[in-house]
Every structure is written in C-alpha cells, then in structure tokens.
Amino acid sequence: MTTVASNGHRTAFVDNDRKPTGHGRMLRKEDPRFVRGKGRYVDDLQLPGMLHLAILRSPLAHARVLSVDTTLAEAHPKVRLVVTGAMLAEKGLAWMPTLSNDVQAVLATDKVRFQGQEVAFVVAEDRYSARDALELIDVEYEALDPVIDVRTALSPDAPVIRDDLEGKSDNHCFDWETGDAAETDAVFARADVVVSEDIVYPRVHPAPMETCGAVADYDAVDGKLTLWSTTQAPHAHRTLYALVAGLPEHKIRVVSPDIGGGFGNKVPIYPGYVCAIVGSLLTGKPVKWMEDRAENLISTGFARDYVMRGEIAATRDGKILAIRTNVLADHGAFNGTAAPVKYPAGFFGVFTGSYDLEAAHCKMTAVYTNKAPGGVAYACSFRITEAVYLVERIVNCLAFELDMDPVELRMKNFIRPEQFPYRTKTGWVYDSGNYAPTMELAKQLAGYDELRAEQAEKRVRGELMGIGVSFFTEAVGAGPRKDMDILGLGMADGCELRVHPTGKAVVRLSVQTQGQGHETTFAQIVAEELGIPPQDIEVVHGDTDQTPFGLGTYGSRSTPVSGAAAALVARKVRDKAKLIASGMLEVSVADLEWEKGSFRVAGDPNASVTIQDIAMRAHGAGDLPEGVEGGLEAQICYNPENLTYPHGAYICVVDIDPGTAKVTVRRFVAVDDCGTRINPMIIEGQVHGGLTDGVGMALMEMIAFDEDGNCLSGSLMDYLIPTALEVPDWETGFTVTPSPHHPIGAKGVGESATVGSPPAIVNAVVDALAPFGIRHADMPLTPSRVWEAMQGRPVPPI
Amino acid sequence: MTHIKVNVDGTTYEDEVEPRLLLAHYLRDRLGLTGTPIGCDTSNCGACTVDLDGATVKSCSVLAVQADGSEVTTVQGLAKDGEWTALQRAFHERHALQCGYCTPGMIMAARDLLRENPQPTSYEIRQALEGNLCRCTGYQNIVRAVLAASGQEAPAVAEEVTA
Numbered sequence: 001m002t003t004v005a006s007n008g009h010r011t012a013f014v015d016n017d018r019k020p021t022g023h024g025r026m027l028r029k030e031d032p033r034f035v036r037g038k039g040r041y042v043d044d045l046q047l048p049g050m051l052h053l054a055i056l057r058s059p060l061a062h063a064r065v066l067s068v069d070t071t072l073a074e075a076h077p078k079v080r081l082v083v084t085g086a087m088l089a090e091k092g093l094a095w096m097p098t099l100s101n102d103v104q105a106v107l108a109t110d111k112v113r114f115q116g117q118e119v120a121f122v123v124a125e126d127r128y129s130a131r132d133a134l135e136l137i138d139v140e141y142e143a144l145d146p147v148i149d150v151r152t153a154l155s156p157d158a159p160v161i162r163d164d165l166e167g168k169s170d171n172h173c174f175d176w177e178t179g180d181a182a183e184t185d186a187v188f189a190r191a192d193v194v195v196s197e198d199i200v201y202p203r204v205h206p207a208p209m210e211t212c213g214a215v216a217d218y219d220a221v222d223g224k225l226t227l228w229s230t231t232q233a234p235h236a237h238r239t240l241y242a243l244v245a246g247l248p249e250h251k252i253r254v255v256s257p258d259i260g261g262g263f264g265n266k267v268p269i270y271p272g273y274v275c276a277i278v279g280s281l282l283t284g285k286p287v288k289w290m291e292d293r294a295e296n297l298i299s300t301g302f303a304r305d306y307v308m309r310g311e312i313a314a315t316r317d318g319k320i321l322a323i324r325t326n327v328l329a330d331h332g333a334f335n336g337t338a339a340p341v342k343y344p345a346g347f348f349g350v351f352t353g354s355y356d357l358e359a360a361h362c363k364m365t366a367v368y369t370n371k372a373p374g375g376v377a378y379a380c381s382f383r384i385t386e387a388v389y390l391v392e393r394i395v396n397c398l399a400f401e402l403d404m405d406p407v408e409l410r411m412k413n414f415i416r417p418e419q420f421p422y423r424t425k426t427g428w429v430y431d432s433g434n435y436a437p438t439m440e441l442a443k444q445l446a447g448y449d450e451l452r453a454e455q456a457e458k459r460v461r462g463e464l465m466g467i468g469v470s471f472f473t474e475a476v477g478a479g480p481r482k483d484m485d486i487l488g489l490g491m492a493d494g495c496e497l498r499v500h501p502t503g504k505a506v507v508r509l510s511v512q513t514q515g516q517g518h519e520t521t522f523a524q525i526v527a528e529e530l531g532i533p534p535q536d537i538e539v540v541h542g543d544t545d546q547t548p549f550g551l552g553t554y555g556s557r558s559t560p561v562s563g564a565a566a567a568l569v570a571r572k573v574r575d576k577a578k579l580i581a582s583g584m585l586e587v588s589v590a591d592l593e594w595e596k597g598s599f600r601v602a603g604d605p606n607a608s609v610t611i612q613d614i615a616m617r618a619h620g621a622g623d624l625p626e627g628v629e630g631g632l633e634a635q636i637c638y639n640p641e642n643l644t645y646p647h648g649a650y651i652c653v654v655d656i657d658p659g660t661a662k663v664t665v666r667r668f669v670a671v672d673d674c675g676t677r678i679n680p681m682i683i684e685g686q687v688h689g690g691l692t693d694g695v696g697m698a699l700m701e702m703i704a705f706d707e708d709g710n711c712l713s714g715s716l717m718d719y720l721i722p723t724a725l726e727v728p729d730w731e732t733g734f735t736v737t738p739s740p741h742h743p744i745g746a747k748g749v750g751e752s753a754t755v756g757s758p759p760a761i762v763n764a765v766v767d768a769l770a771p772f773g774i775r776h777a778d779m780p781l782t783p784s785r786v787w788e789a790m791q792g793r794p795v796p797p798i
Numbered sequence: 799m800t801h802i803k804v805n806v807d808g809t810t811y812e813d814e815v816e817p818r819l820l821l822a823h824y825l826r827d828r829l830g831l832t833g834t835p836i837g838c839d840t841s842n843c844g845a846c847t848v849d850l851d852g853a854t855v856k857s858c859s860v861l862a863v864q865a866d867g868s869e870v871t872t873v874q875g876l877a878k879d880g881e882w883t884a885l886q887r888a889f890h891e892r893h894a895l896q897c898g899y900c901t902p903g904m905i906m907a908a909r910d911l912l913r914e915n916p917q918p919t920s921y922e923i924r925q926a927l928e929g930n931l932c933r934c935t936g937y938q939n940i941v942r943a944v945l946a947a948s949g950q951e952a953p954a955v956a957e958e959v960t961a
Contacts, residue, residue, distance in 0.1 A: 027890060034898030035886040035905065037833015037873040044832035127827070128818070209837040209845055209899040209933050260835065260899030261933045293838040515897025515934050681893050688936030689896065716842035716931070724924035724937040 022528035022596070023744075025681045028520045029534075030513075039258040042213045042230050047286040050215070051080055053279050054130035055272060055289070056120040056137050057299065058112035061148070061370040061709020062159065063141035065108050068120055072136035078129035080283050082137070083275070084120045085109035093278060095164075096244050099268055099486055100344065102335035103164075104373060106271040111144070113161055113333035114372050115711050116298035118271040123279045123287055146370040146709035147171055149798050150307055150330040153367040161333055161368045171368040173331050178349045178426045179361035187322040187359045191313035195397045200778045201386050202797040203305040203330065203371075203703040204696075205297055205713070206378040207721060208514070210260020212300055213290035214273045216280035223247075225280070228255045229273055232262045232512050233552025236489055238544045240269055245277060256542035262514035263693075264377030267338045267554050268301050294714045301338070301374030302703055305330040306386045307796075310394035318404050320413045322359040322425075323352055325390060329366040329375070336373030338554070339382050340484040340491060346382030347475050347643075349426040353391035354435055354473045354647060355413040360425040370709045379690060379754035381476050381555050392470040392759035393776065396766065400775050406469045406763065407448065411439060414471075421642075421740075428475060430645040431739045431747075432675070438735045439471060442649035442671040445733050451653060459771060464656035466768025469649075470760040476748035477560025477644045486551060490639070493557075494548025495565035497526060497573055498633040501619035503612030505532050507569075509541040510550020511562040516750055517682040518558060522566050524678055525744065529570035530577075531597025531611050548635055556646075556748030559678065560739075565638035567743040572634035577614045580632075583625040584609050584617055644739045644747035646674040650760040656768045661787035663699055663765055669731045670757070674749035675738040683749055688730050690753025696722045697754075698761035702780045702797060802866040806831065807875025815862045821855075822846040824862035825872060833874040833902050837931065844930035847903035848872045854910035856903075856929070873902035876909070884947040885909055892952065894943035896934035904930050908944045917948055 033039050070082040085107035088094040095103045108119050120137055124130035145159045152158060153171040162168045188194055214229035225247055231237045234254040242249035259266060272289045279287035291300070307328040313321045329345065331337060339346045345364050352360045376382055395413075399406040414435040415422050422430040443449075451467050458465045481490030496508040507526050513519065518541060523534035540546055550562065574594065581599035582589045585607055592599045600608035609617075618624070618632040653667040670687055677683055700720040704712040713719040738745025758779065765781050766774055769789055777789040778796050788794035799814040806829060815824060825831045825848070836858055837845035846857040849871040857870075876883045885905050888894070895901040904927065911918055911926040918926065923944045924937065932940065945952035 028893065030898070031890040031895060034895055034901050035873075035882065035889050036877055037831075037902045039833075039898045041832075041835065041899065043826070043836070046827075046830065127823070128816070207933065209843060209897065209931065210835065211837075259897065260837075261897040263933065293840065293843075515895075515899075517896065685893050685896055685935055685939060688938050689934045690936075692933075692936035715840045716838045717840050721931060721933065722937075723929075723931060724927045724941065727937055729920070729941075730936060730938050 023524055023676065023678050026520055026524055026534060026679055028517055029523065030517065030519045041210055041258050041260055042215060042228055043290045045215045045228055047215065047217060050286040050288055051123045051125060051279070051283060052127040052130045053121055053123050053276055053287050053289040054134055055118050055275065056134045057295065058108065058115055058117040058119055060112060060141055060143055061115045061146040062113060062144040062161065064111045064144060065119065066140040066142055069138040070120065073122055073133040076124070076129065076133045076136060078125040079122055079133045080125070081123040081279060082120065083107070083278060088278065093274065096269065096274055097487070098334055098336040098373065099338045100335040101341065101487065104334035104336055106274045110164060114370050115709055116295065116372060121275045121279065123283055148369060148705050148707060148709050150328050150367055150369055153369050161370060173335055173366040173368050174344050176345045176364045177362065180359060180425070181361045184322050184324050184359040184361035188313045188324060191321050192316040193314045193401060194311060195394065195401045196309065196311045197394060197397045197776050198796065199308045199310050199390060199393050199776065200796045201304040201306045201308065201389055202779055204303050204378060204701045205703050205719060206263035206265035206303060207297060207719060208261030208263050208265050211291045211293060211296040212266060212270055212272065214276045215286055215288045216276040217286040218280040220284055224251045224253065225277065226253045226255065227277060228257055230259055230266045231256045232266045232514060232554050234512055234542055234544050235510055235549045236486060236551055237269060239489060240487065241277065244274065254544045256512045259514040263379055264303065264554055265301055266514065268336050270300060293716060297703065297719055298711045298714045299372050301336065301377040302332070302372055303374065303378035303380055304386060305375065308390050310390050312394045312398050314398055318402055318409050318412050320355050320357060322357055323391060323394065325351060325362045327362065327364040329364055330369050330371065331366050331375055332371040332373040333368060334373040337375040339376050340478055340486060342483060343382065346376055348383040348387045350384055350424065350428050350473065350475045351387035351390050352424045352426060353388065354415060354471050356415045356419065357425050371705065379693060379751035381474055381751045381755060382478065384474055385755045388472040388755050389759050392472065393762065396763045397775055407439065407443060410469065410471050411436060429642060430473060431642055431741055432737050433473065433645060433647050434735065434737045435471065435647060438647060438671050438673050439649040441733050441735060442651050442669050445671065445731055446651040446667070446669040448651065462658065464658050464768045466654045466656065466764040468652040468760045468762065468764025468767055470756050470763060471649050472756040473645055473647045474752050474755055475643045475645055476556035476751065477640055478555050478557050479643055480641060481639045489551060491551050492637050492639040493550035493562040493565050494635065494637045495562060495569045496548045496635040497569045499573060499615045501616050503532060503615045504536045506538045506540055507566060508547045509539065509562055510548050511553040511558045512542050513553060516558065516686065517679065521678045521682060525563055525566045526570045529567055530574060556750040559746050560644045560742060560748045561638060561640050563746055564640065564743045565636050568638060569634050569636040572636060573632060576628065576632060576634065577611060579625050579628050580614050580618050581609050583623065584614065641741050644675065644742060646672065646747040646749055646752055648672040648752050648756050650756045652760040652764040654761065654764040654768055656765065656786060661783045661790060663781055663786060665695055665728050665761065667731065668728055670753060671733040671735065672749060672752055673735040673737050674752065675736060675742065675747040676745035677734065677736065678746060684732055686750050687732055687753045690751065691730055691757045692722050692727050693754040694757025694761055695727050698758045698779050699781050705798060800863045802863055804865045804868055804870060806870045807872055817861060817863050819862045820858055821860040821862045821865050822857040825857060831872055831874055834872050835899055835902065837899065842931065844907060845900050845903040847906040847930065849906060849910070854907055873905055888943040888947035892939050892943040892946055894935060894939040900930060900932040904932065904940060911944070912948055917950060918944070920945065
C-alpha cells in the first residue's frame with residue numbers, strides 16, 4: 001500500500017515526549033555530547049606516552065624511488081622512529097591487499113604511482129616534531145612519464161604503471177559487462193530514434209569534515225593490539241588486519257569512536273592505519289596518526305571518475321526501448337574500490353533506472369592511472385550515483401531530441417506498480433515501487449506547470465531559467481550472502497539484544513554510525529518491537545570486542561540489513577518473553593496477546609504482564625516454564641534475501657546569470673520513498689545533506705589534475721564544497737511504499753539524495769541553456785564551464 | 799618557549815609554549831579541551847571557531863602566544879551548571895547536527911551572530927555562517943535552529959503522518 005503525504009514547511013513542531021515508543025520523530029540521543037563538545041573522535045584520544053606519526057608523501061605522480069636517506073631525521077632529538085618502504089618490505093608489510101583483491105603499497109618500495117603516495121613515516125614525541133622530521137628525509141626520485149588522462153591510458157605507448165604485477169604490460173585493470181549485447185543491438189537497429197551522448201562523471205571526493213586517522217596501541221605483554229580508527233567497518237577491518245599483519249584476530253580490538261562523517265571515505269584500509277600499527281609494534285607505545293586536509297583530498301578514496309557513452313533507443317512517440325552504455329573507469333594507481341567481490345563495477349548494472357525496457361547492455365573497461373585509488377565513495381551506493389546520472393541525463397537528452405516534456409517522458413516509461421517485484425534487463429529484482437504518485441507529488445510541490453509558464457515568459461525576455469527533473473531507483477542494503485561478500489566476508493550483519501532485570505536494554509550493532517543517528521533509530525526499532533521506551537535502550541556500536549560481527553555502514557545498508565537484524569532480534573526476545581509470560585499468567589502461550597509493551601490474556605483485560613515484569617522474572621527467583629533458560633537476551637545474524645530499492649522524484653529550479661554564467665539553485669523539491677520511515681526528522685536531515693552533496697558535485701567540486709599528474713584540488717581553497725549560501729531551503733516530501741521482504745518494510749535512504757540530485761541540477765542547467773542549443777554539459781558546472789557551454793560545448797573534464 | 803597566561807572557559811592556565819603552536823592545538827593537546835575540532839589546513843572550514851576576547855576566530859589561524867592575556871570561550875564553556883544555552887538546545891531540537899564535527903564551531907559562530915544581530919533573517923544567518931562548512935546537514939536545520947534560538951518563528955522539521 002502506498003500512502004502519500006508531504007511535510008512541506010507547515011507541519012507543527014512535535015516533541016518526542018508525545019510519542020514515547022516506536023517509529024516517528026524522536027530527538028537524537030547522541031546530540032547532548034556533541035552540542036557540548038563532548039564527542040569522542042579519534043584525534044581527541046590522549047593515551048599515556050602516546051607518540052605522533054607523520055607520513056612523507058611523493059611530490060611526483062610517477063617516479064622510480066632511487067634512495068631514501070633518513071639519517072638526519074633519525075638524528076632529530078624528538079624522533080623515535082623512521083620507517084621506509086624497504087624496512088617494511090623486510091617484514092613483508094610493504095604491500096597490503098585492497099578491498100578489490102588488488103594490492104596497494106603501504107610505503108613505496110620500487111616506485112611511486114601517484115602524487116601524495118606514502119613513501120616513509122616518522123614517529124616523534126609530538127605532532128610538530130614529526131612534521132619537522134619529514135623535511136629531513138631525503139628521497140631521490142627518477143621521474144617517469146605519468147598516465148593522467150584515462151582516455152589514453154590504454155595506448156600502446158602509455159607508460160606501464162603497475163610493473164609490480166607479474167607480467168603486466170599495460171594499464172588495463174578489468175573488463176566487465178552486463179545485459180544482452182545482441183538483443184540490445186537488435187532493438188537499437190529497429191528504433192525510430194537513437195540518441196547518444198558522451199557523459200563524464202568527474203572525480204570528486206567525499207571530504208568528510210573529520211579526516212582519517214588512528215591511534216594504535218600494541219600491548220607487548222598480553223600481545224593485544226587496540227586500534228581506534230576512523231572506520232565505517234570495524235569488524236571487516238579487524239579481520240583484514242589479522243590477515244595483513246599476521247596477528248591473531250582475537251588479539252585485535254578495533255574501536256570506531258565518534259566519526260566526524262564518513263560518506264564512504266572511511267571504508268577502505270589506508271596505509272596510515274597500517275603505519276600506525278607498525279609504529280606501535282616497533283616503539284611499544286601508543287601511536288597516533290591524523291592526516292591533514294591536503295592528505296585526505298590527495299590520497300584517500302576518491303569517488304566517481306566514470307567516462308560514459310550513453311545511448312538510448314525509443315519510438316517517435318517516446319516509448320523507451322533500450323539503453324546501451326560503454327564506460328571507461330579511472331581507478332587510479334591501485335584498484336582499491338570498495339565493492340562486493342563479484343561486482344567490480346559495483347551496482348552500476350542498475351543503469352536502466354526506473355523504466356520498463358526491452359533490452360539493455362553495458363560494457364566497461366577499468367584502467368590504472370597515476371592517481372590515488374578509490375572510486376566507490378561519497379554516498380554512491382556502489383556506483384549507483386554514476387548509473388542514475390547516466391540514465392537520467394540520457395533520458396533528458398531523449399526528451400530534448402523528441403521535444404517532449406521530461407516529466408511526461410518519464411511517466412510514460414515508468415515500471416508500473418503491478419510489475420513489482422520487477423526483474424530488470426540486467427538482472428536486478430526491484431522489490432517494490434509506485435513511481436507515478438511520487439512524481440506527481442513532486443510536480444505538485446514544485447508547481448511544475450506554473451514553473452514552465454514562468455520559464456516561457458522569462459525566455460522571451462532573455463532570462464535563463466532552467467527546470468531539471470530526475471527520477472531515480474536506488475539499490476541499497478548489500479547484501480544476500482550467496483552473491484555478495486567483501487574479500488570473502490559475507491555481507492550479513494549481526495545484532496545482539498540484552499534486556500536487563502529492570503527492563504532496560506542494550507542493543508549491540510555491527511554497523512557503525514558516522515552521524516546518521518543509529519543510536520537513536522536503532523533504539524526506536526527495538527522500542528517499536530518490544531515496547532521498551534527508546535530512552536531505556538542503549539545502542540552500542542563500533543567496538544569489535546563489544547559487538548557482533550558484521551560488515552559496517554556504507555551503501556545505505558544499515559537500515560536494510562542491521563535494521564532488519566534489530567527488529568528480528570527483538571522479536572526473538574519477545575518470543576521468549578511470551579513463554580515466560582505464559583508461566584507468570586498461568587495460561588498457555590496460545591491464550592496470550594501482544595499489545596506493545598505487554599502480554600495480556602485474551603478476553604481478560606486485567607490479566608497482563610509488562611515486558612519489564614517479564615524481564616525481572618527472567619532474571620529472578622521462581623520457576624520458569626519448562627525448557628526456558630534464565631535471562632532475556634538473543635542474538636542474530638541477518639542475511640538479507642534481496643536489496644531494498646527506494647526511489648525518489650526530484651525537481652530543481654536554477655537561474656543563470658547571462659552575464660557571468662553563475663548558476664543559482666533557486667528551489668529544490670525532493671520527494672523520497674524509502675518505505676517505512678523509522679524517524680522522519682532524521683530522514684529529512686539525511687536528504688538535506690545529500691542534496692547539498694548534489695549541489696557540490698553538480699556545480700563546484702572536482703578533483704582535477706594537470707598533465708604532470710599534480711593534484712590541483714588538494715585543499716579547501718581549491719576543492720569547493722557548498723556553504724550555507726550555495727544551497728536553498730530544501731523542500732521535501734515523501735511517499736511510502738514498504739519493502740515486502742524487510743521485517744519492518746524499511747528501505748535505506750542515506751544516499752538517495754546524493755544519487756538523485758546531481759542529474760536534477762545538471763538537467764536544470766542544461767534546460768536553462770536550451771536557447772543556446774545545448775543538449776549536454778559536464779559537471780562541475782562552474783561559471784567558467786557554463787560560460788564555455790554558452791559559447792559551444794565545454795571541454796570534458798579530466 | 800614563551801610564557802603565556804590565558805583564561806579558557808573560566809579557568810586560567812599558565813604555560814610555556816613554542817611560538818609556532820596554534821591555538822587550536824594548544825586547546826586540544828595541551829589543555830585537553832578537545833571540544834574544538836580541526837577540519838582543514840587552510841582556514842576554510844571553521845570547525846575550530848572559538849571566542850577570543852569577544853571576537854570570533856578560527857583557532858587554527860591564531861597562535862597560542864597571541865592569546866596571551868586573553869579570555870577564550872569554547873563550546874565546552876557555554877553550558878553553565880549543566881544548563882544548555884538556547885543555541886545548544888535549538889541545535890538539538892531542530893536536528894541541526896549529524897556527525898557533530900562542525901557543531902562546536904557552528905554554535906560559536908551563531909553565538910557571535912546573535913550577539914550582534916539578535917533577530918537575524920534566514921539570509922543573514924546563512925551569510926554569517928559562510929565561514930563554517932558542514933558536510934551532513936545541508937545547513938537548513940542549522941538556519942532553523944538559529945532562528946529558533948533567536949526567539950523567532952522557525953519552520954519545524956518533519957513529522958511522520960502515517961500510522
């Protein structure tokens with residue numbers, strides 16, 4: 001069932017006290033420490049005797065390392081340790097596995113392969129001295145030609161970047177294909193209309209406000225390593241450290257404390273973490289590594305960098321028949337892409353979008369270049385940002401070609417509600433969706449028809465106003481373990497719930513919030529199932545010694561996977577509580593009815609016991625029913641049967657100054673459908689943040705390089721992220737189409753807005769430029785690039 | 799080493815510091831006042847914003863020796879006897895924070911705005927907070943929170959309407 005509502009700006013302020021349990025608006029439990037400066041982030045940690053680590057990085061994009069002289073650095077009075085790649089190589093630690101079964105240099109041994117790559121590290125008594133000592137290390141390089149433009153990386157004369165790989169004679173990383181090529185070609189051959197466009201999704205960076213860092217503390221006496229680090233996946237990291245460093249896994253404790261934003265940047269293992277561990281192992285002291293902003297931007301996981309050729313086939317009256325695409329993917333110097341093993345291109349296969357097609361095909365080639373590794377990050381849901389951008393741009397190109405309204409074209413081609421579960425031509429099974437009402441609500445909130453009328457008037461006066469539409473289907477909640485694993489670890493998630501004798505509870509998660517509000521919303525899930533107020537439920541996460549195993553938070557997977565686990569573990573506790581209640585009330589289980597928070601005897605309103613009464617009995621004296629153990633707790637490992645597929649309709653209105661080509665986002669309407677909504681306040685905040693990402697990517701952000709491979713975006717002076725002045729007041733609405741396979745019908749939503757908004761903004765800018773005959777322009781649509789577009793087409797970005 | 803005497807959040811500290819030590823690092827590493835975080839290295843992000851003798855500064859761009867003889871207020875010095883300020887309450891009630899990393903600087907900058915302009919418009923709030931970057935909230939709930947803290951009518955955040 002779908003219900004439709006909009007929050008607009010008009011709803012009343014409601015305090016959570018009025019709704020003490022269950023789903024709904026509830027203020028966050030984590031706020032009190034943050035608004036008082038009492039958060040506990042990695043760099044806040046101070047341990048007795050703690051030393052500081054700094055990393056020397058390559059100034060060149062591609063060069064042979066001839067020698068590294070550390071003599072002067074070692075002589076610095078406050079330096080305790082200097083480590084080079086050669087020293088790590090002796091211990092077998094110079095290279096580490098990536099999340100894509102490639103290897104990445106921890107410290108360069110043979111050569112450097114991107115500017116900013118780790119070459120050596122220093123451990124000193126304070127952070128200033130550690131930085132000083134970096135200046136005292138003398139590295140001799142022999143410069144090599146770099147490979148920067150992905151389009152030339154496979155040229156026969158291109159320098160080979162990965163000569164560390166046995167027999168490697170080119171920069172080819174992998175090929176990947178999905179859909180049916182022959183069938184798609186046949187549909188294209190008979191289509192009335194075919195539109196092609198080269199579409200670049202430039203390299204950007206998640207740039208969380210807190211950079212990456214770690215404190216490693218190896219205790220030589222009990223042989224235990226504790227690593228506090230900025231990780232979105234503490235359990236997976238623990239296992240990988242066990243495999244990399246050879247430490248037994250039960251002697252490794254990874255703690256992810258408060259994280260100052262992740263956005264996918266904090267999924268991979270970075271050389272800095274490994275360096276901190278080595279530093280602690282060698283000095284016997286706690287060692288802190290905290291990168292600065294420049295290091296974060298130039299060396300940690302970038303996002304996107306897909307060069308796509310999109311093609312769409314349709315009938316003259318606007319029935320979309322097929323989509324075909326070729327992709328060239330720039331993976332940087334090491335393939336560090338965080339994606340399930342069987343999905344080297346992530347979930348790009350959902351590029352067929354929200355439309356019912358006859359055929360689809362994608363062929364992709366990924367290559368190495370002399371740039372930092374990464375690719376999957378920045379709320380991309382494993383490459384769905386790219387997929388949605390491709391389909392929503394190419395559909396708009398078709399609308400332009402057919403001279404058809406872009407909303408009407410989409411409505412005509414939507415997968416219909418009765419077609420769900422819907423198997424796409426690339427094999428994805430969408431769980432549920434009712435797209436037309438979502439689109440209609442967005443149109444209504446935006447006043448779409450009035451906007452078009454206003455635009456027509458303005459065009460007459462030579463004013464540049466654009467209206468952009470995007471409609472997306474996400475695929476989040478990785479994932480079914482038969483298909484999805486990260487380096488052999490199935491993508492399931494655990495949850496453990498203990499109810500204390502007094503009826504208070506602790507729920508332990510394997511996922512890791514980075515601001516998404518899990519401490520609040522997971523308490524709400526359990527509260528809804530058990531009737532214990534959320535204030536009485538403590539959420540524990542991020543400490544691998546304290547929490548069940550699971551794969552962490554990214555890909556909007558927390559609610560789909562761990563949220564399901566939380567609901568099911570609560571039901572497991574409730575089932576046990578029912579047995580205990582039957583004993584307390586001296587009736588059979590079949591005679592009991594659950595009313596949130598208590599079991600009552602059917603037909604006898606006075607005979608009931610609360611969950612709190614049951615908890616005390618479970619731990620107390622007195623007999624329990626036959627076969628029931630004491631205590632009231634349970635654990636679970638949830639293996640999702642499918643992903644969840646939230647959707648949304650976005651409409652953006654831009655104005656462009658015809659004199660300066662500056663784009664102003666005047667309005668943005670976002671209608672999201674993520675099924676059951678656990679906490680609408682938090683969802684709205686997630687959407688606001690993601691829409692802001694979209695403005696950043698569409699108009700401002702890009703990690704650019706010059707021809708020598710110098711990263712030109714290594715600071716917030718050059719890598720521009722939106723301030724309060726670049727974004728409008730967001731207008732949000734929602735529909736509710738629950739996921740049929742999820743225990744509470746909830747779908748993920750965290751990344752929807754980041755996925756859905758860039759095409760809406762670009763579509764709006766291109767729409768505004770229609771008088772110039774422009775059908776496409778690549779991001780970021782900075783004033784200079786829009787100006788170029790107004791003169792013809794701007795050069796695609798590198 | 800230079801001797802400095804500085805009052806931070808009501809407590810006076812005397813220290814010998816290197817002249818190059820940044821105020822942000824002095825607060826965090828020396829005094830253990832880690833409520834003021836660091837988000838960049840080019841003075842753009844504003845996460846480290848504190849009050850220095852009544853002026854709002856980015857503490858990553860002030861030397862600790864420059865604070866000699868000064869009074870510094872950080873976010874940790876705002877709540878008195880456990881009682882939050884109106885801004886802290888409003889940030890909580892309007893969901894104006896997520897990861898919480900920009901929050902201390904954002905609250906300090908908003909506090910400065912409200913001292914100078916007790917009833918700012920939404921646009922004035924956005925202008926005043928231009929030096930404070932946030933990656934999570936998309937700013938709108940921050941604007942709502944500052945409006946609410948100034949006693950003005952502020953649009954609410956979402957309420958669920960389905961059962």
